[in-house]
Amino acid sequence: MLYAVISDIHSNLEALTASLSEIDRIKADRIVCLGDIVGYNPNPNECIELLRERNIQCVMGNHDSRVAGLEDAADFNLLAARSIEWTRGVLTPENREFLAALPRSRFIDGRFLAIHGGVNDTDQYIFGARDALRNFNLMRELKKQTRVCFYGHTHVHAAFVEKDGEAHLLEENELKLEKGFRYLLNPGAIGQPRDRDPRASFALYDTDASLVSFRRLDYDIQRTAASIVEAGLPERLAERLKLGW
Numbered sequence: 001m002l003y004a005v006i007s008d009i010h011s012n013l014e015a016l017t018a019s020l021s022e023i024d025r026i027k028a029d030r031i032v033c034l035g036d037i038v039g040y041n042p043n044p045n046e047c048i049e050l051l052r053e054r055n056i057q058c059v060m061g062n063h064d065s066r067v068a069g070l071e072d073a074a075d076f077n078l079l080a081a082r083s084i085e086w087t088r089g090v091l092t093p094e095n096r097e098f099l100a101a102l103p104r105s106r107f108i109d110g111r112f113l114a115i116h117g118g119v120n121d122t123d124q125y126i127f128g129a130r131d132a133l134r135n136f137n138l139m140r141e142l143k144k145q146t147r148v149c150f151y152g153h154t155h156v157h158a159a160f161v162e163k164d165g166e167a168h169l170l171e172e173n174e175l176k177l178e179k180g181f182r183y184l185l186n187p188g189a190i191g192q193p194r195d196r197d198p199r200a201s202f203a204l205y206d207t208d209a210s211l212v213s214f215r216r217l218d219y220d221i222q223r224t225a226a227s228i229v230e231a232g233l234p235e236r237l238a239e240r241l242k243l244g245w
């Protein structure tokens with residue numbers, strides 16, 4: 001089975017449609033989304049509806065839960081909080097319900113775990129080896145002895161392997177997953193990458209060959225940036241998109 005794993009779409013319709021066409025061209029069998037469908041950019045309804053139409057399995061992100069009203073955005077920075085408020089104002093009731101009903105984690109076809117932030121905390125970031133090790137330990141406690149977990153939230157693609165009780169960051173863009181080890185894999189962000197590369201980022205996971213690859217894709221950033229300004233969202237959100245942070 002070939003899975004395409006996407007995350008952090010953040011209402012960026014141009015990045016999402018370009019990525020879905022590329023994923024269709026590659027002929028992935030299934031698409032999994034790791035949350036933060038909304039926030040920051042100007043097309044929350046269109047993005048949610050695309051995912052719903054295509055029956056893409058999603059988990060809830062920290063922006064999704066704030067926009068759905070499950071938590072308040074008091075702990076968000078100003079830019080993020082303003083986009084949450086804006087999104088709440090334009091979201092249809094059906095789409096709000098869709099976000100509110102998303103699970104915090106999903107075990108996909110018995111093959112891998114899909115989460116947004118950390119294994120048991122949507123808001124937690126996995127940045128370095130220490131964060132990864134803590135989450136490897138949580139994976140071990142799960143009933144299904146999860147070996148592979150995809151997470152998002154940082155907007156930076158990454159891969160960690162657990163070996164000899166330690167977490168190691170892997171630098172390759174193509175990985176062969178070895179039997180007997182645990183992996184934490186982040187596909188990066190579709191709608192707001194933060195590694196100074198503005199292209200959309202996603203991952204492919206071929207479960208038969210145990211291969212994971214990270215992909216980048218150009219899309220019409222100028223158009224998204226113009227829509228951000230037209231929508232009355234903060235201009236800094238358009239600037240950061242062009243710079244990839």
Ligand code: ZN
Nearest residue numbers: 008036061153
């Ligand atoms: Zn995010």
